[in-house]
Amino acid sequence: xxxTLRAVAEAVGVSRSTVxxxxxxxxxxxxxxxxxxxxxxxxxxxxxxDPTARSLRRGFVGAIGVLFxxxxxxxxxxxxxxxxxxxxxxxxxRHDSNLLLVPLPDDAVGARTAVENAAVDGFCVYCAGDxxxxxxxxxxxxxxxVTTSSRPRADDLWVGIxxxxxxxxxxxxxxxxxxxxxxxxxHDVLPDAPxxxxxxxxxxxxxxxxxxxxxxGFADAFAxxxxxxxxxxxxxxxxxxxxxxxxxxxSLPSLxxxxxxxxxxxxxxxxGALDVLRPDGEPGPRVSVxxxxxxxEAEAAGLTTIRQPGxxxxxxxxxxxxxxxxxxxxxQILLPTTLVVRSSSGPAPRx
Amino acid sequence: xxxTLRAVAEAVGVSRSTVxxxxxxxxxxxxxxxxxxxxxxxxxxxxxxDPTARSLRRGFVGAIGVLFxxxxxxxxxxxxxxxxxxxxxxxxxRHDSNLLLVPLPDDAVGARTAVENAAVDGFCVYCAGDxxxxxxxxxxxxxxxVTTSSRPRADDLWVGIxxxxxxxxxxxxxxxxxxxxxxxxxHDVLPDAPxxxxxxxxxxxxxxxxxxxxxxGFADAFAxxxxxxxxxxxxxxxxxxxxxxxxxxxSLPSLxxxxxxxxxxxxxxxxGALDVLRPDGEPGPRVSVxxxxxxxEAEAAGLTTIRQPGxxxxxxxxxxxxxxxxxxxxxQILLPTTLVVRSSSGPAPRx
DNA sequence: GGTAGGTTCTGGATCGATTCAGTTGCTGGA
DNA sequence: TCCAGCAACTGAATCGATCCAGAACCTACC
Numbered sequence: 001x002x003x004t005l006r007a008v009a010e011a012v013g014v015s016r017s018t019v020x021x022x023x024x025x026x027x028x029x030x031x032x033x034x035x036x037x038x039x040x041x042x043x044x045x046x047x048x049x050d051p052t053a054r055s056l057r058r059g060f061v062g063a064i065g066v067l068f069x070x071x072x073x074x075x076x077x078x079x080x081x082x083x084x085x086x087x088x089x090x091x092x093x094r095h096d097s098n099l100l101l102v103p104l105p106d107d108a109v110g111a112r113t114a115v116e117n118a119a120v121d122g123f124c125v126y127c128a129g130d131x132x133x134x135x136x137x138x139x140x141x142x143x144x145x146v147t148t149s150s151r152p153r154a155d156d157l158w159v160g161i162x163x164x165x166x167x168x169x170x171x172x173x174x175x176x177x178x179x180x181x182x183x184x185x186x187h188d189v190l191p192d193a194p195x196x197x198x199x200x201x202x203x204x205x206x207x208x209x210x211x212x213x214x215x216x217g218f219a220d221a222f223a224x225x226x227x228x229x230x231x232x233x234x235x236x237x238x239x240x241x242x243x244x245x246x247x248x249x250x251s252l253p254s255l256x257x258x259x260x261x262x263x264x265x266x267x268x269x270x271x272g273a274l275d276v277l278r279p280d281g282e283p284g285p286r287v288s289v290x291x292x293x294x295x296x297e298a299e300a301a302g303l304t305t306i307r308q309p310g311x312x313x314x315x316x317x318x319x320x321x322x323x324x325x326x327x328x329x330x331x332q333i334l335l336p337t338t339l340v341v342r343s344s345s346g347p348a349p350r351x
Numbered sequence: 352x353x354x355t356l357r358a359v360a361e362a363v364g365v366s367r368s369t370v371x372x373x374x375x376x377x378x379x380x381x382x383x384x385x386x387x388x389x390x391x392x393x394x395x396x397x398x399x400x401d402p403t404a405r406s407l408r409r410g411f412v413g414a415i416g417v418l419f420x421x422x423x424x425x426x427x428x429x430x431x432x433x434x435x436x437x438x439x440x441x442x443x444x445r446h447d448s449n450l451l452l453v454p455l456p457d458d459a460v461g462a463r464t465a466v467e468n469a470a471v472d473g474f475c476v477y478c479a480g481d482x483x484x485x486x487x488x489x490x491x492x493x494x495x496x497v498t499t500s501s502r503p504r505a506d507d508l509w510v511g512i513x514x515x516x517x518x519x520x521x522x523x524x525x526x527x528x529x530x531x532x533x534x535x536x537x538h539d540v541l542p543d544a545p546x547x548x549x550x551x552x553x554x555x556x557x558x559x560x561x562x563x564x565x566x567x568g569f570a571d572a573f574a575x576x577x578x579x580x581x582x583x584x585x586x587x588x589x590x591x592x593x594x595x596x597x598x599x600x601x602s603l604p605s606l607x608x609x610x611x612x613x614x615x616x617x618x619x620x621x622x623g624a625l626d627v628l629r630p631d632g633e634p635g636p637r638v639s640v641x642x643x644x645x646x647x648e649a650e651a652a653g654l655t656t657i658r659q660p661g662x663x664x665x666x667x668x669x670x671x672x673x674x675x676x677x678x679x680x681x682x683q684i685l686l687p688t689t690l691v692v693r694s695s696s697g698p699a700p701r702x
Numbered sequence: 703g704g705t706a707g708g709t710t711c712t713g714g715a716t717c718g719a720t721t722c723a724g725t726t727g728c729t730g731g732a
Numbered sequence: 733t734c735c736a737g738c739a740a741c742t743g744a745a746t747c748g749a750t751c752c753a754g755a756a757c758c759t760a761c762c
Binding site: 002053056076082083137300 | 398401405406407426427428438441443444449450453467491492493
């Protein structure tokens with residue numbers, strides 16, 4: 001066993017307080033004694049104060065947690081999530097804080113205990129499925145947190161975009177191009193729905209908050225353009241991944257009246273759709289596809305999409321956590337979005 | 352303040368042990384009493400046992416640390432690092448463990464304290480600059496660790512590839528294509544060297560272990576092909592990023608005798624080189640460029656490179672940490688690499 | 703009825719540090 | 733000479749749990 005602070009104190013012949021001070025408060029003892037303590041500690045193989053014990057006594061940990069829904073390893077498959085994480089990491093570094101990545105199991109009680117057991121000073125919540133349940137658990141612990149998803153309470157710290165308006169602008173782009181038969185592609189659209197084509201006329205019940213907001217934004221645009229919901233197809237992908245996106249649109253072309261465009265809720269889904277619907281990648285009037293996020297791959301693929309600032313989102317979130325503003329209004333940061341038009345969208349073919 | 356376990360015990364009128372058991376060892380008390388305890392706890396707003404206190408007493412934390420050199424946010428800019436992390440995350444999840452990302456400051460003492468202060472049960476060391484110093488600090492804490500870099504001790508847990516042989520195969524590919532004047536591109540090649548062209552005849556002093564091994568592998572190939580070191584140019588990038596790679600090769604074309612090929616130590620550097628040397632992306636006999644890692648972007652860019660299994664590397668590393676093999680030999684895992692030839696490399700132009 | 707065995711719960715020690723209100727000893731000024 | 737003031741150090745309480753040996757009680761079997 002490694003020696004403890006107590007052992008060092010006894011070896012040197014001073015009190016434990018003094019050894020503790022030698023590490024944490026150099027001004028509280030004479031330089032000579034400090035040197036002597038540090039030297040004996042080294043000789044004894046004392047690795048310095050135990051981080052866990054120190055955290056317990058001090059009352060803070062020196063790490064913030066980042067919560068991801070679904071499996072943690074999935075988090076890294078979405079480049080946008082990685083960008084968010086980069087921003088969080090950047091801010092955490094500046095505050096000499098570590099980052100604890102907490103994977104949330106799919107079941108509610110598992111998620112709850114994961115949040116309860118994380119040794120952190122606060123949380124950045126990235127897109128949690130059971131948003132409210134998670135946030136309540138965090139509130140229960142009395143820890144500060146920042147949420148990125150929609151529908152924050154007035155007193156919550158929040159950073160995000162106007163999901164609905166942004167989604168609307170993407171859909172409006174397509175209706176302006178003449179598209180009337182459109183497929184909407186999201187993941188986690190309906191909890192128990194089988195993957196594949198699926199017609200719905202109500203988006204209020206979509207469990208995934210972000211997907212719900214974006215679908216609502218799409219709906220706004222189509223309503224404004226006079227397109228009936230019944231002309232739209234809602235596709236649900238099993239995951240927010242490229243292959244799931246591809247799988248979800250596979251059956252589209254064989255429909256009696258195939259849609260002329262696909263509005264995806266994320267770039268990875270959109271890229272998957274492109275893989276299937278435009279395997280050659282050539283621009284032109286074939287099926288139009290739009291995404292959401294503007295990840296790096298989107299540009300190379302010529303994907304029309306909604307750009308949102310990923311790193312800034314993460315950075316702002318962590319910064320809010322570290323330096324909570326006194327003014328409640330400053331605790332909610334709305335970031336801008338832009339419609340980026342590229343070659344994956346074009347005029348609808350004449351019918 | 353949130354109530355503690357003690358407060359709950361007093362409220363219910365039982366001992367602290369019993370409340371503790373209600374959470375951690377349900378079989379140690381009657382279901383009825385357990386229910387009563389849990390219920391009162393809920394009413395009082397007790398969030399469950401404090402993770403820090405629990406860790407202290409139990410002697411383990413439930414998280415493993417991943418150590419990155421240079422700034423943590425850089426870690427995410429390298430897709431290969433992200434893949435490694437994905438693998439680690441996957442294994443960590445399976446063992447119900449969280450992931451603590453620990454950014455290591457550039458200075459030795461900062462790095463040391465970062466390692467000393469991390470509350471974890473073990474470390475995965477991803478490509479640390481001052482490898483030995485870091486590992487010694489970890490050994491000082493008596494924590495288990497897995498290293499991925501070269502030169503492990505015989506009793507260290509290790510997972511990696513044969514860096515030198517892999518690098519050699521990339522270089523041999525180029526010499527076989529007739530290239531004789533070649534630029535080698537790595538980051539962190541010489542600590543205080545200015546970025547830009549730079550001729551060296553000795554790679555043993557390169558500080559970054561991976562870069563050193565790969566350069567050595569390149570050297571092997573050129574020696575075998577009868578190419579003099581003096582015909583090679585060593586370029587050093589300021590970072591392992593695409594832009595740094597681009598910047599490093601910027602001056603190449605204007606050299607009196609420009610190299611016909613660039614051998615990069617990583618894909619991101621190679622892609623940066625391609626951005627400058629082949630901005631149009633067309634294949635052909637122009638400057639050949641090869642990379643290392645085979646990240647996703649490499650395929651799209653047609654980059655010839657060495658493929659190494661990123662997720663598997665991370666997964667194996669974490670698995671070694673969680674289930675250390677009894678047999679010391681099984682603690683060192685050598686993963687395979689492959690040369691993947693694409694359009695970025697071609698025959699050297701006739702001189 | 704006595705005792706062996708089992709369940710259910712308790713008390714106190716312990717994990718490894720930090721904190722803060724002192725105590726001690728020394729210097730310097732009136 | 734006396735005391736204020738300061739620097740250097742100490743002791744005990746504390747952070748919030750878990751662990752383990754044992755106490756109390758009940759059951760059951762010979």
